[in-house]
Amino acid sequence: MQKLALIGLGASGLFALKELAGADIEVHVFDVGPTYEKRYACPIDQGKLTVCPPKACSYCAPGQSAGSWNDFKVILSASPVIGGRLYDLVGETELQKRLDMVRATILQHAPCEIPVVKPNSEDLDWIKKKATMAGMVYHYQELLHCGSDNAPAINTSILNEIKAKGSNIVFHFDKKVVSVARRNEKFAVRSDRYRKPEEEVEDTFDMCIVSVGRGGAAWLTQQEFYKALDINPGQVDIGIRVETSAFFTEEVDKRFYEPKLYYRSRHSGDVVRNFCSNPKGFVTPENHRDYVLVNGHSKMYEKSENNNFAVLVSKTFTRPFKNPQMYSQTIAKIANMLAGGGPLVQRLGDLKAGRRTKSLTNNLIKPTLEAECGDISLAYPHRILESIIEYLDALDKICPGVAGESTLLYAPECKSYPDSISVNKNMETNVPNLFIIGDSSSWTRGVGQAATSGILAGEGVRQKLKVGMPGASKLVPVS
């Protein structure tokens, strides 16, 4: 029997595995994480802490499949702008078909009823008018919000179904893949125990699916095959996490949960967007070991009085600069440095007035994350902050109060995406039998499309097994 290595069991890996359960190929799954039952014990859920620590916790770190465990909001609409770029790769119909499969799987495995958020025509008329008056563009989306508290049950149940069907699957949890290298037509995969290394073993595989997420992006660039891939530099999003009263956003939360609103900055022309809204949720640190970002999540049952969401400015760079990831990480590290190692928080009123926030005592909005009060303008480029302020002022016309003085801004919230890798419609690269899926391919930016890319790769492997593994089919040029 032929052998396939699946490296990473996050959102994309899990759905690729679901496609491959019972297929005529031996699948070896490697993941640095422990088994799902033991994963991601949030210290707050365990009662060990009451608020997020500014650093140290890895519950929300990327590379730990955070989005499938943390908040677990799934965008279900095939959109050319939201959740990734698979629309450009496979087109609306094919993308929607796979997103519907993701939706059905999650709902089938959910421990309780999870409503699909779907705006009606009255909601759409309402937002279209409001957004136009505010100078913003609304993008339609349907979504599921599973909540961090439902995530373990859903993921474990999907995996159990796979195990029941998949006698062809061998799991290697707590195993880090150290390297992948081509050996003639095959792939040599070296792995070691993640927590207590020094037992490195090598095995050879006919096919390889790499699904290491954004957290594995740097690792990917160090692999032997990387230079053979057809790549373009990725994009970065630099922004802040906004925390405000849930009363100010109540109307849009009720109608849309998260309305996708895009805005073009008047002074720079940069595109600014909101991302990852968490009505009645909590701001969290996102631990990258050598720097700490901010993020947010919300739960199905436990609620705060606030809403938090990211406002991001997207940047791509042209020659001679080739390292956008380094750019965003440097900004993040400066913000951390000013905060003594963790995130910074500043009142919007203080940022606009050009002064440091010194205390949040008596501030209208009570923070849900303990962060250091400071001055974000000492770390962020003026161009980025101006665009963010413009965005919030525009949003205030839809959600009055959002751009008030007491609104809290947390930094750094930077997203750096891996280089964009050319793939065919089944996520196979120009290296035959090597598939790169999910956020590590840079084609996806969220759980919904990451899972979709896994389904596409699984289907691609099955097709190859049927016809006897020809080389990669026609590549789609990266835009």
Ligand SMILES: Cc1cc2nc3c(=O)[nH]c(=O)nc-3n(C[C@H](O)[C@H](O)[C@H](O)COP(=O)(O)OP(=O)(O)OC[C@H]3O[C@@H](n4cnc5c(N)ncnc54)[C@H](O)[C@@H]3O)c2cc1C
């Ligand atoms: C805090 C946070 C919250 C988020 N919330 C949401 C949300 O609500 N909704 C949403 O759509 N998106 C969310 N996202 C984004 C979402 O997590 C990603 O888009 C999605 O998980 C990408 O899936 P993936 O399979 O590409 O990577 P991941 O899900 O990150 O999975 C990668 C897997 O690879 C493993 N791995 C990495 N390197 C190796 C190696 N060398 N060897 C073995 N295993 C390895 C990791 O352990 C991990 O399990 C969030 C992200 C963060 C950080």
